[in-house]
Amino acid sequence: MKFSGNNVLVTGSSRGIGSEIAKTLAGFGLKVWINYRTGAKEADAVKETIEEAGGKAAVIGFDVSDEQAFIDAIKTIIDSDGELSYLVNNAGITKDKLALRMKTDDFMSVINANLTSCFIGCRESMKVMRKKKFGAVVNISSIIGETGNAGQTNYAASKGGVIAMTKSFAIEAATSGIRYNSVTPGFIATEMTTILSDDIKDSINAKIPMKRMGKAKEVAEATAFLLSDYSSYITGETLKVNGGMNMA
Ligand code: NAP
Numbered sequence: 285m286k287f288s289g290n291n292v293l294v295t296g297s298s299r300g301i302g303s304e305i306a307k308t309l310a311g312f313g314l315k316v317w318i319n320y321r322t323g324a325k326e327a328d329a330v331k332e333t334i335e336e337a338g339g340k341a342a343v344i345g346f347d348v349s350d351e352q353a354f355i356d357a358i359k360t361i362i363d364s365d366g367e368l369s370y371l372v373n374n375a376g377i378t379k380d381k382l383a384l385r386m387k388t389d390d391f392m393s394v395i396n397a398n399l400t401s402c403f404i405g406c407r408e409s410m411k412v413m414r415k416k417k418f419g420a421v422v423n424i425s426s427i428i429g430e431t432g433n434a435g436q437t438n439y440a441a442s443k444g445g446v447i448a449m450t451k452s453f454a455i456e457a458a459t460s461g462i463r464y465n466s467v468t469p470g471f472i473a474t475e476m477t478t479i480l481s482d483d484i485k486d487s488i489n490a491k492i493p494m495k496r497m498g499k500a501k502e503v504a505e506a507t508a509f510l511l512s513d514y515s516s517y518i519t520g521e522t523l524k525v526n527g528g529m530n531m532a
Contacts, residue, residue, distance in 0.1 A: 285512040289369025291315040295348050296375025298323035300474040303330045304500035305507050310339030318343045348375045348401035358408050370511045371409040373402040374424040380435040391438040398442035406453045417461035420511045423450045425466045427526050447522050454520030463519040465510040470526025473497045493528030
């Protein structure tokens with residue numbers, strides 16, 4: 285894949301899908317800014333792995349739901365590199381509970397971590413990318429944002445919001461040379477899913493046309509495509525990475 289830009293910030297890249305996105309983009313020659321909230325050691329380990337493979341990386345810890353911290357982080361990147369070419373809004377959390385028992389605080393904290401943070405990242409990156417008339421942003425949504433799910437009204441609302449918001453940013457930024465797209469992973473094998481019992485894994489796999497969970501690497505490669513020059517005429521798109529679930 286070909287990239288005209290030079291660097292990328294990947295939020296929530298100390299582990300899981302985000303760390304795979306960071307390693308994949310570093311493999312394509314981008315300098316990767318690895319973000320974490322609590323996992324400083326894990327973030328350092330991702331940086332080491334990238335550097336051992338000959339790539340360029342830096343670690344930047346901040347909470348994506350803290351607006352000023354996000355703004356300061358982008359300033360740090362600009363002060364260091366003189367630009368921000370790409371952003372992947374990947375950090376996300378779940379706080380599952382059936383709606384009747386869900387406290388408003390648990391609804392709002394997921395909205396803030398998954399959707400408001402994404403808005404801040406999209407807006408702040410637009411401010412710096414439009415100066416160079418170049419940039420691309422990928423927002424990591426979820427199949428749950430397309431289908432809804434019992435016990436996940438907060439998560440579904442946040443991820444559905446990400447899809448619609450991405451399209452709105454795409455329209456507003458189209459003439460500024462910035463593309464905004466989202467990726468909706470289905471069931472991906474991460475720490476979250478490896479702890480499930482074999483019975484639960486079997487029942488999940490049975491619902492997937494490809495009969496297996498996805499790999500974080502497969503989400504990373506789809507994300508890389510949407511940032512790369514190979515998708516230069518694609519904006520406002522929602523790319524499903526889910527083994528064939530939920531076909532329209
Ligand atoms: P994960 O393994 O739980 O990793 C989450 C990452 O986000 C960690 O690096 C974590 O860092 C970071 N993070 C969480 N809250 C943060 C905050 N407020 N500020 C900064 N960093 C924060 O999650 P994952 O499974 O890789 O999921 C990554 C993304 O894909 C999420 O948006 C998720 O909703 C989406 N997704 C996942 C799946 C799946 O099957 N796994 C499916 C669909 C969509 P710390 O450890 O330092 O907190």
